[in-house]
Amino acid sequence: MSTTEGAAAPATLAAWLRTRTDEQLGTLLALRPDVARPAPSDVVGLATRLAVPVSVDRALDELDAGTLQVLDVVLLAPGDGLTRGELTAALPGAPVDEAVTLLTDRALLWGDDVLHAPEPVRRAVRYPAGLGRPRTPPPSDVEGDLAEVDDDERAVLEALAGENPLGRLPVDNAGSAPDSPARRLLRRGLLTRVDAANVELPRQYGLALRGDQPYGPVRRRPEPPTEHRDPAVVDRRAAGAALETVGRVGELLAALEEDPAGLLRSGGMAIRDQKRLARTLGVDEGAAGFFVEVAHAAGLLDLGGPHRDEWLPSRESDAWREQPLPERWAVLAAGWLDSMRVISLVGQRDLAGKAVNVLSPDVVRHTVPAVRRTLLATLGDLGPGLGLATDDLLALLRWQSPRRADRFVLVPALVGEAEQLGVVVGGRLSAGGRGLLTGGEEGAATGMRGLLPDPVDHVLAQPDLSLVAPGPLVAELARTLAVVADVESSGGATVFRVTDGSVRRALDSGWSAAELHDFFARASRTPVPQALDYLVDDVARQHGRLRVGAIEAYVRSDDHGLLSQVLSDRRTAGAELRRLAPGVLVSGLPADEVLEVLRAAGYAPAGESAGGAVLTRPAGRPRATARPGSRPPAGPRPLGPDEVEATVREIRAGDAALAARRTDPARQVPGVTTASTLELLSRAVREQLPVWLGYVDAQGSGSRRTVQPMTLGGGFLSGFDEGKGEQRTFAVHRITSVDLVDEA
Amino acid sequence: MSDGPLIVQSDKTLLLEVDHPQSKECRAAIAPFAELERSPEHVHTYRVTPLALWNARAAGHDAEQVVDALVRYSRYPVPHALLVDVADTMDRFGRLTLSNNPVHGLVLTTTDRAVLTEVSRSKKVAPMLGARIDDDTIAVHPSERGRLKQALLKVGWPAEDLAGYVDGQAHPIALDQADWHLRDYQQAAVDGFWAGGSGVVVLPCGAGKTLVGAAAMAEAKATTLILVTNTVAGRQWKRELIARTTLTEDEIGEYSGERKEIRPVTIATYQVITTRRKGEYRHLDLFDAQDWGLIVYDEVHLLPAPIFRLTADLQSRRRLGLTATLVREDGREDDVFSLIGPKRYDAPWRDIEAQGYIAPAECIEVRVSLDDEERMTYAVAEPEERYRIAATAHSKLPVIRRVLDRHPDEQKLVIGAYLDQLEELGAALDAPVIQGSTTNREREKLFDAFRSGEIRTLVVSKVANFSIDLPEAAVAVQVSGTFGSRQEEAQRLGRVLRPKADGRQAHFYTVVSRDTLDSEYAAHRQRFLAEQGYAYTIVDAADLAGRGEVNGPDWVDDATD
Numbered sequence A: 001m002s003t004t005e006g007a008a009a010p011a012t013l014a015a016w017l018r019t020r021t022d023e024q025l026g027t028l029l030a031l032r033p034d035v036a037r038p039a040p041s042d043v044v045g046l047a048t049r050l051a052v053p054v055s056v057d058r059a060l061d062e063l064d065a066g067t068l069q070v071l072d073v074v075l076l077a078p079g080d081g082l083t084r085g086e087l088t089a090a091l092p093g094a095p096v097d098e099a100v101t102l103l104t105d106r107a108l109l110w111g112d113d114v115l116h117a118p119e120p121v122r123r124a125v126r127y128p129a130g131l132g133r134p135r136t137p138p139p140s141d142v143e144g145d146l147a148e149v150d151d152d153e154r155a156v157l158e159a160l161a162g163e164n165p166l167g168r169l170p171v172d173n174a175g176s177a178p179d180s181p182a183r184r185l186l187r188r189g190l191l192t193r194v195d196a197a198n199v200e201l202p203r204q205y206g207l208a209l210r211g212d213q214p215y216g217p218v219r220r221r222p223e224p225p226t227e228h229r230d231p232a233v234v235d236r237r238a239a240g241a242a243l244e245t246v247g248r249v250g251e252l253l254a255a256l257e258e259d260p261a262g263l264l265r266s267g268g269m270a271i272r273d274q275k276r277l278a279r280t281l282g283v284d285e286g287a288a289g290f291f292v293e294v295a296h297a298a299g300l301l302d303l304g305g306p307h308r309d310e311w312l313p314s315r316e317s318d319a320w321r322e323q324p325l326p327e328r329w330a331v332l333a334a335g336w337l338d339s340m341r342v343i344s345l346v347g348q349r350d351l352a353g354k355a356v357n358v359l360s361p362d363v364v365r366h367t368v369p370a371v372r373r374t375l376l377a378t379l380g381d382l383g384p385g386l387g388l389a390t391d392d393l394l395a396l397l398r399w400q401s402p403r404r405a406d407r408f409v410l411v412p413a414l415v416g417e418a419e420q421l422g423v424v425v426g427g428r429l430s431a432g433g434r435g436l437l438t439g440g441e442e443g444a445a446t447g448m449r450g451l452l453p454d455p456v457d458h459v460l461a462q463p464d465l466s467l468v469a470p471g472p473l474v475a476e477l478a479r480t481l482a483v484v485a486d487v488e489s490s491g492g493a494t495v496f497r498v499t500d501g502s503v504r505r506a507l508d509s510g511w512s513a514a515e516l517h518d519f520f521a522r523a524s525r526t527p528v529p530q531a532l533d534y535l536v537d538d539v540a541r542q543h544g545r546l547r548v549g550a551i552e553a554y555v556r557s558d559d560h561g562l563l564s565q566v567l568s569d570r571r572t573a574g575a576e577l578r579r580l581a582p583g584v585l586v587s588g589l590p591a592d593e594v595l596e597v598l599r600a601a602g603y604a605p606a607g608e609s610a611g612g613a614v615l616t617r618p619a620g621r622p623r624a625t626a627r628p629g630s631r632p633p634a635g636p637r638p639l640g641p642d643e644v645e646a647t648v649r650e651i652r653a654g655d656a657a658l659a660a661r662r663t664d665p666a667r668q669v670p671g672v673t674t675a676s677t678l679e680l681l682s683r684a685v686r687e688q689l690p691v692w693l694g695y696v697d698a699q700g701s702g703s704r705r706t707v708q709p710m711t712l713g714g715g716f717l718s719g720f721d722e723g724k725g726e727q728r729t730f731a732v733h734r735i736t737s738v739d740l741v742d743e744a
Numbered sequence B: 001m002s003d004g005p006l007i008v009q010s011d012k013t014l015l016l017e018v019d020h021p022q023s024k025e026c027r028a029a030i031a032p033f034a035e036l037e038r039s040p041e042h043v044h045t046y047r048v049t050p051l052a053l054w055n056a057r058a059a060g061h062d063a064e065q066v067v068d069a070l071v072r073y074s075r076y077p078v079p080h081a082l083l084v085d086v087a088d089t090m091d092r093f094g095r096l097t098l099s100n101n102p103v104h105g106l107v108l109t110t111t112d113r114a115v116l117t118e119v120s121r122s123k124k125v126a127p128m129l130g131a132r133i134d135d136d137t138i139a140v141h142p143s144e145r146g147r148l149k150q151a152l153l154k155v156g157w158p159a160e161d162l163a164g165y166v167d168g169q170a171h172p173i174a175l176d177q178a179d180w181h182l183r184d185y186q187q188a189a190v191d192g193f194w195a196g197g198s199g200v201v202v203l204p205c206g207a208g209k210t211l212v213g214a215a216a217m218a219e220a221k222a223t224t225l226i227l228v229t230n231t232v233a234g235r236q237w238k239r240e241l242i243a244r245t246t247l248t249e250d251e252i253g254e255y256s257g258e259r260k261e262i263r264p265v266t267i268a269t270y271q272v273i274t275t276r277r278k279g280e281y282r283h284l285d286l287f288d289a290q291d292w293g294l295i296v297y298d299e300v301h302l303l304p305a306p307i308f309r310l311t312a313d314l315q316s317r318r319r320l321g322l323t324a325t326l327v328r329e330d331g332r333e334d335d336v337f338s339l340i341g342p343k344r345y346d347a348p349w350r351d352i353e354a355q356g357y358i359a360p361a362e363c364i365e366v367r368v369s370l371d372d373e374e375r376m377t378y379a380v381a382e383p384e385e386r387y388r389i390a391a392t393a394h395s396k397l398p399v400i401r402r403v404l405d406r407h408p409d410e411q412k413l414v415i416g417a418y419l420d421q422l423e424e425l426g427a428a429l430d431a432p433v434i435q436g437s438t439t440n441r442e443r444e445k446l447f448d449a450f451r452s453g454e455i456r457t458l459v460v461s462k463v464a465n466f467s468i469d470l471p472e473a474a475v476a477v478q479v480s481g482t483f484g485s486r487q488e489e490a491q492r493l494g495r496v497l498r499p500k501a502d503g504r505q506a507h508f509y510t511v512v513s514r515d516t517l518d519s520e521y522a523a524h525r526q527r528f529l530a531e532q533g534y535a536y537t538i539v540d541a542a543d544l545a546g547r548g549e550v551n552g553p554d555w556v557d558d559a560t561d
Helices: A013-019 A022-031 A043-050 A053-061 A065-076 A084-090 A096-105 A119-124 A142-147 A151-160 A181-188 A203-210 A231-258 A271-281 A285-297 A315-322 A325-338 A368-381 A390-400 A402-421 A431-448 A475-484 A500-508 A513-523 A530-545 A560-568 A570-575 A591-600 A641-660 A675-687 B023-030 B050-058 B063-073 B080-092 B113-121 B142-154 B184-196 B209-220 B231-244 B305-312 B333-339 B349-354 B372-380 B383-391 B396-405 B419-429 B440-452 B486-495 B517-531
Strands: A166-168 A198-200 A301-304 A310-313 A466-469 A486-490 A494-497 A553-556 A577-581 A584-587 A691-696 A702-713 A716-721 A726-731 A735-740 B006-008 B013-017 B035-038 B043-047 B096-101 B105-110 B129-134 B137-140 B159-161 B199-202 B224-228 B252-255 B265-269 B294-297 B318-323 B343-346 B361-368 B411-415 B457-460 B473-478 B506-513 B536-540
Touching (some): A013 A675, A022 A096, A043 A053, A043 A641, A043 A675, A053 A119, A053 A402, A065 A084, A065 A096, A065 A119, A065 A390, A065 A402, A084 A096, A142 A203, A151 A203, A181 A198, A231 A271, A231 A310, A231 A315, A231 A325, A231 A402, A231 A431, A271 A285, A285 A301, A285 A325, A315 A325, A315 A475, A325 A368, A325 A402, A368 A390, A368 A431, A390 A402, A466 A475, A475 A513, A500 A513, A500 A530, A513 A530, A553 A591, A560 A577, A560 A584, A675 A691, A675 A735, A702 A726, B013 B023, B023 B063, B035 B343, B050 B080, B050 B159, B063 B080, B096 B113, B096 B142, B105 B113, B105 B142, B137 B142, B142 B159, B142 B333, B184 B199, B184 B209, B184 B343, B209 B224, B209 B231, B209 B294, B209 B318, B224 B231, B231 B440, B361 B396, B361 B517, B372 B383, B383 B517, B396 B411, B396 B473, B396 B506, B411 B419, B411 B486, B486 B517, B506 B517, B517 B536
Parallel strands (some): B199 B318, B199 B343, B224 B265, B224 B294, B252 B265, B361 B506, B411 B457
Antiparallel strands (some): A486 A494, A577 A584, A691 A702, A702 A716, A716 A726, B006 B013, B013 B043, B035 B043, B129 B137
16 A cells, blocks of 8 residues: 555655654745645645645746756656656756755655655646646557658647647638648647647657657756946946936926826826826826836825825825935835836737726736846846846746746836836846845935935026026925926926016915025025026016005995095004005905904904915915825745744644544545545546545445546546446545555 | 036936036037037036937047046936937938949948838938939939938938038139138137038137138138128128138129129129029029039028028038027028038137137116106007017117217117118117118218228118128117017127227117017027026116216226326
């Protein structure tokens, strides 16, 4: 019996696990933390957890191509298991031992001398080494069949003998061209049908076609060329990109504050708004979309307004604007790194041919943050000043985790975004990027500090009415200048122009001409040109002419006599009233003071729209609240060493308790489908061995029968019931015991 | 962080801090590929345009030099996208080449077949291309050379023109520098032009553009056609050439409304060339009358459209454009560049003033308040009448008189646009008026009298905007203008910028009516001068101090004491 224990090698995964040291079990739990929560009660429980398909997939996903190739060799071995010697022979020159350690540490292979692959792993790898499943019944004369094919057919076969054994049949439109090479091959059995449209090259033919390299060439880690560049130059260029991004996002927020963008019914921002922002920022629409997405990812921009249907700067953006440049950049970079949105999909057409809008909810992919981190980490593994071309990076990533290769289609776009932000420069991680990767937002700011210019607190006023801020401005000055002047050119410096429009705007928002003169004199390091002073005065004079509403308070009545009485009343002198027109008295005092004086004098005035201050804007600016929870869900939390130790201890204890009452774990736990049961069944299917099956049917009556198993999958075993003489399907969870017939 | 003088903006403008110790060096480094856009007092603005980058390529600069100059002088990190864009743009130049093929004549060849295919499919370019000779070569008719270059520029694949120039009929011309010398910047301008083959030289009025033309002729040593704005300007050219070169009176012909002489050096007016009779240009054969080796376009910013079209046919001849400002109110600067040639030389006005080659000028805007009646008239006027009413207001007259009284011993020009107003001013100020209908002889006589000091004050219409050499004019008062025309402002200022014998200051007054369209237009025009580095002082008419008063001009003629 294969499941009995003895001095011989352990026969099942569970038995093998029992032979592992505490330390090795600890390693296993640390590498596959998902099986450790909640802690399995004993080794059998652990083996069961290890067989969970999701867990197996996750473990396999983390392996590189070289390691997976070693696994493939074991999976393709004709018998059950392969020695290390055989493995090394099969992949000459490959680092087999390291790969075996990686695999056994994760219990994706087990056994000490002879290596076995657990059944769930077999199932998870559908096409080991890119070979199709074996044909049943096996072809009798593989070489002979292959000798008969013509050139067209051979081309089809060779293609399918490569990486992927699956092929799609040419479309057969009502009998036209039914005689394609693939169809001929299908008729002769050199291809097997997977479904109506797809065919597969059976393993026997695939191996024959591959000749002396049945597993394909040895998959070594690619060693792409990398050229050293001075990290200082890299960082300087990163700073250029950073400065640009921070500046643009700042302008973007200012533009949205002035004129918020509307929310589309389908979510996202309208193309019209995107175009407008692009015009305002002086960039193309794609770049405008990128800045919007980055601002949103960093929580600086979100839905707000009375009906939550406007894209507005968030409350956080106010704090952001006050921060020093490196911190501002770090917020953007960290937001981008963790964003689950695939920015590069914006503007692409979806299946219905409709372009995806900026901030559209359709571009959320939960895997993106992981891909971003992976690519940055891969670049970070190279030394400072070293980098990779995007194609080389892609090749390396594909080698590192081939099972996730489909995610990496995003990599070129993500590298482009990283370059735009200054996280990556020319395929090299910048100091800020390195900081971001290791130290998050804080690290990013630290990495960028010293590279970005210090803010300046002055401008240079010129006779052509332009104000040049020769660097990023301190926040307060930037805010003021945004009111009193128009931005003409931005970048490292900002060129403002004072126009009659901008002066009027300043006057509208409550500045007086004197304050403006004073402000320009204070802010400008150069003498204020006379033309600027005249412009302010000219506009202020015009402004004043129309300042009907600037009068602080008025007293109005249809009763002219009453007004005359008020005017001549000595007690109301404190209200400083004068007659503006028949029926209207005005005062330079605020309305509440006038009201007070009039009330004190015994009149009964009523306040009428108390604001002589209609000209000033409300102090508060509308703000959206950024929603938390835009961060991605953390993957399985890594186990701490204490936790690992405790879990191993628990398993050992459970195991000892189980051993006291165990004879055969596969038989002793009715109603529980253990990994051992499944493993035994799988082996029986693979090796076409009849089994004794203890089975409880739907009515609850138990039986014991001899079954020739055929397939196992989806929770059902199908096979030929020899006692009843018919094909039957058995629900795996009703199987109470399994035993191989010939060994019983 | 370096501390360079240059700030590179994302919109491809470059800000150069003038007071920085490295600013001169930096200006020299960026001048080949960036257009000087504004040069006010403290920070000059340059712009990197595709055209400028391609010109730099044509002059032998490569992208690496450009990027290096930007990075070296930049105070802050340069946006990477901008550098990439610079390299990409420059890379587009030279994929297409116009050259002379010994067998097929003028051909367009390429090093990048896809580009040739792209342009030959373009609707704008295709009609100018001839037969395809092979995959990389297409024949071009010589007469299409200019138009083809223009069209290729518009589709973004500028052609490198290696077809060269015809030498024209040789004619000995040399500068006669016995009692004067070509100034450094003039020499630099000529060198720049000659190295580039064709192009435009931008120098402020009074900086000696005629001499640049003369020096170019001395380089070419060939028959030359000079195109000028009017007859008086043409005669000035003639006088200058006779005085400064070995050319004699007999070698220089005048081709104008009055005379039709064709000589080795012929000076023609724009007007006569564009005169049509029965719908046909009558004088176009002038261009073929001689095998010209050089064509000089004076005041190229005024070049009329028909001459543009002609110029397209003259691409095999060297062309020199001269101007004080390339601002064209019709926005056709690009056509000037592609047909005459790129800008070969440009210098901030204030630099030349600092070298003492043009007179320092004080610009003053005098604001006049309209009286009540005028304000009423202005308020109720039709919009299209408003500017005229404001500009020609009678309230200006006493102010103009006061301004002139401040400078009793200077040669003064009163410049306006409205003939009624000029006539009135002439009568009131007892000064002769020169306007469009004044005959050339009369004009010459008055100008001579003005130069000799017989007449102190001249009232001129816009005929005097250009190319009138009145070296002693030291005060100009403009009373009305052509709306907000910036180049008119520059030209008028140019009238008083000729260096004065005793180095004294020039004065440029603009009298405007307060709070009207007049002052709005004035602001627009003045912005151009401010961008050239001339700051305006604004004075209320009531505060206009007289001579010798506080804030008034100094007494200059104490010699009589």
